[in-house]
Amino acid sequence: MTVFENVRILSFNPPSVSAPTDVSADGGLITAIGPGLSSLNPQAERVAGEGRFLSPGLVCSHTHLYSALARGLLVTIQPSKDFAQQLRNLWWRLDRAIDLPILEASALAGCADAALAGVTGLVDHHAGPEAIEGSLSVIRKAYEQVGLRGLLCYETTDRNGIEGARAGVAENVRFAKEIAADRAAGKAVLTEACIGAHAPFTIGDATLGLLADAVKSTGRGLHIHVAEDKYDAVDSRHRFSLDPLVRLDRAGLLDGRTIIGHGLWLSESEVELLSERDGFLAHNARSNMNNGVGYNTLLTKHRNVVLGTDGMGADMLEEFKFAVFRHRESGGPWWPGDFLVCLDRGNRLLERYAALGPASGNAEPRVFGRVEEGAAADLVLWDYDEPTPLSGDNVAGHIAFGLSSRSAGSVMVAGRFVVRDRKALFDQTRIAAKAREQAARMWKRMEER
Ligand SMILES: [Zn+2]
Secondary structure, three states: OEEEEEEEEEEEOOEEEOOOEEEEEEOOEEEEEOOOHHHHOOOOEEEEOOOOEEEEOEEEEEEOHHHHHHOOOOOOOOOOOOHHHHHHHHHHHHHHOOOHHHHHHHHHHHHHHHHHOOEEEEEEOEOOOOOOOOHHHHHHHHHHHHOOEEEEOEOEOOOOHHHHHHHHHHHHHHHHHHHHHHHHOOOOOOEEEOEEEOOHHHOOHHHHHHHHHHHHHHOOOEEEEEOOOHHHHHHHHHHHOOOHHHHHHHOOOOOOOOEEEEOOOOOHHHHHHHHHOOOEEEEOHHHHHHHOOOOOOOHHHOOOEEEOOOOOOOOHHHHHHHHHHHHHHOOOOOOHHHHHHHHHHHHHHHHHHHOOOOOOOOOOOOOOOOOOOOOEOOEEEEOOOOOOOOOHHHHHHHHHHOOOHHHEEEEEEOOEEEEEOOEEOOOHHHHHHHHHHHHHHHHHHHHOO
């Protein structure tokens, strides 16, 4: 058992700051909140919380760990005139260069970065067409080595032929079965499975059918990019005479576990459809800026917006700031508090996948993102000496204009510290060294592709 002593609980939704109190965690769950918990539990590990804030861990709801080794990329890349060329000239060369050792190093480096930024949950969308089989288990091991929670999937696509598409679907289904079997055997799992696909413009109807079967047979939801660039929406109307989300919906692929990445070019009726199906829209403001694909002007019309980095690290407080300021620039009506609701909503995603576990038996958490008894002990202890008063009314303002990941002092996932007093409890030096070595290999392999 761990007892955080004299912490002020910082909640995101609804935002609040408590008076100093104690919080105990045991067996992966928060077990009690109230003063004097350490005297009641003299054997517990004590964590001094005086002057610190204890919050739920942060969730990144859309990322690509395979791009962790693209930082500072030194590879000859042809200039691109548009997004489709960007994919061809850069990203599809990068993902083809990935083999399993590169993937392992990349996933570990990305997970390590996330943990140090106070991120306890990562939703990954993986592509690596030359090393598909077993790839999700490699990523799972990286999550477990660092100690993170999350949702994994493989980006099924037709761009490497129907055999490539079949292999993508098969990897998603294999991994979902692996997780289901572990849960059935009573093992607590940190990672769950989605059914992944790249984007409608690289998915023909045959593959769409395979994805629908996979969603149905596993009970998992689809995780896919849709209308990141206008091209995806135009292609769907041109080739299939359907709006892209209508096409997915007709295949039975929109439900409460669906994650739609980007959606910048969805029409108003598609936004309504996704909201009716209670699916999630993963907004990645910084990535959209970087790719020059436009801004999601219908963002505020969505029911379930969550925030992701789209592979640009996993610093969710930084991403939050980008989301807020890009929205302000667009003249949109949302305030920082609205984006704090979106940041917190990543936990609803985790909850919907946690509900796939056995109804009783092991003590797997069902509630995320709350500091309350019975919720997951996914926590961040912030070393934040607030320079202005901090209360429930201005939590979002503190994050937009000040609080950053450098204040993420200690990070706990499932009741286990992964970062303690700014020091990684995983082998950060080895992970970084391995990442540099594999990055050099990957860049060389990209030159050959
Ligand atoms: Zn993405």
